[in-house]
Amino acid sequence: MDVFEAIEKRASVRAFKPGDVPDEHLIKIVDAGRRAPSGYNHQPWEFIVVTDAEILGRLGQIQECIAQAGAAIAVVVTETKYWKEDAAAAIENMLLAATALGYGSLWVEGYVLAQEPLAKKILGVPEEPHLIAIIPIGLPAKKPRQAVKRQIESIMFWNQYGQRRDQAD
Numbered sequence: 001m002d003v004f005e006a007i008e009k010r011a012s013v014r015a016f017k018p019g020d021v022p023d024e025h026l027i028k029i030v031d032a033g034r035r036a037p038s039g040y041n042h043q044p045w046e047f048i049v050v051t052d053a054e055i056l057g058r059l060g061q062i063q064e065c066i067a068q069a070g071a072a073i074a075v076v077v078t079e080t081k082y083w084k085e086d087a088a089a090a091i092e093n094m095l096l097a098a099t100a101l102g103y104g105s106l107w108v109e110g111y112v113l114a115q116e117p118l119a120k121k122i123l124g125v126p127e128e129p130h131l132i133a134i135i136p137i138g139l140p141a142k143k144p145r146q147a148v149k150r151q152i153e154s155i156m157f158w159n160q161y162g163q164r165r166d167q168a169d
């Protein structure tokens with residue numbers, strides 16, 4: 001699957017059917033994350049790959065579907081100038097890699113930050129780095145539905161804000 005197909009196919013999956021994710025796929029997904037761009041190339045991230053069903057079950061307190069997933073990747077980030085942007089780039093790379101490998105995935109962020117102490121306790125993360133996101137990965141329970149996206153014509157300008165292509169020549 002090329003990158004454009006993965007971008008088109010990626011969709012947030014919130015229901016998984018049983019099935020493990022092989023280690024080699026999880027390594028490929030994390031490898032995609034670590035290759036992301038980062039401000040000053042600081043690479044302020046670390047990744048906790050969770051495959052243990054009991055731990056996944058406890059992470060289900062943060063968002064239920066994590067408990068059903070075959071695996072999850074927690075993204076731990078040290079504060080740097082661009083830590084949030086860096087984490088976002090790594091997360092998107094991993095979502096696309098998971099899609100390319102045929103899995104469903106989800107960016108769980110808001111609930112993690114709201115319950116960061118709980119998530120950190122479950123995963124043994126020390127106080128200082130942020131646990132910014134958890135990405136459940138698994139086989140989608142049903143065919144993922146594409147979310148409605150804004151039309152390209154309404155958000156894409158040429159040369160000047162608000163200028164359409166036919167006005168730019």
Ligand SMILES: Cc1cc2nc3c(=O)[nH]c(=O)nc-3n(C[C@H](O)[C@H](O)[C@H](O)COP(=O)(O)O)c2cc1C
Binds near residue numbers: 106110145147
């Ligand atoms: C920063 C960020 C945080 C998100 N947090 C959550 C979350 O905590 N739980 C959830 O179910 N979805 C979460 N999402 C997924 C969005 O709801 C989803 O991307 C959006 O509805 C568009 O759907 P799509 O991913 O299928 O294109 C998050 C997405 C982003 C980018």
